[in-house]
Amino acid sequence: MVKGHIEMTNEYTEQDYRVRYVEYCMESGEDMSPEGFREYVEWVQRAMSESRVKVSAATSGSGS
Numbered sequence: 001m002v003k004g005h006i007e008m009t010n011e012y013t014e015q016d017y018r019v020r021y022v023e024y025c026m027e028s029g030e031d032m033s034p035e036g037f038r039e040y041v042e043w044v045q046r047a048m049s050e051s052r053v054k055v056s057a058a059t060s061g062s063g064s
Contacts, residue, residue, distance in 0.1 A: 017041050
């Protein structure tokens with residue numbers, strides 16, 4: 001893996017993440033940085049993963 005490369009593991013492209021990160025920084029007053037961007041992407045991916053697990057668990061038992 002190339003240093004600084006972020007693996008995009010869902011439907012968002014790196015450009016999508018960059019646009020959302022800029023919006024996040026503008027709204028929150030956070031300073032933009034390469035490390036902050038990586039942390040932001042990781043946070044979004046974790047949140048999306050947790051959301052999918054909750055939805056999957058909720059729908060898997062609904063037919064019983």
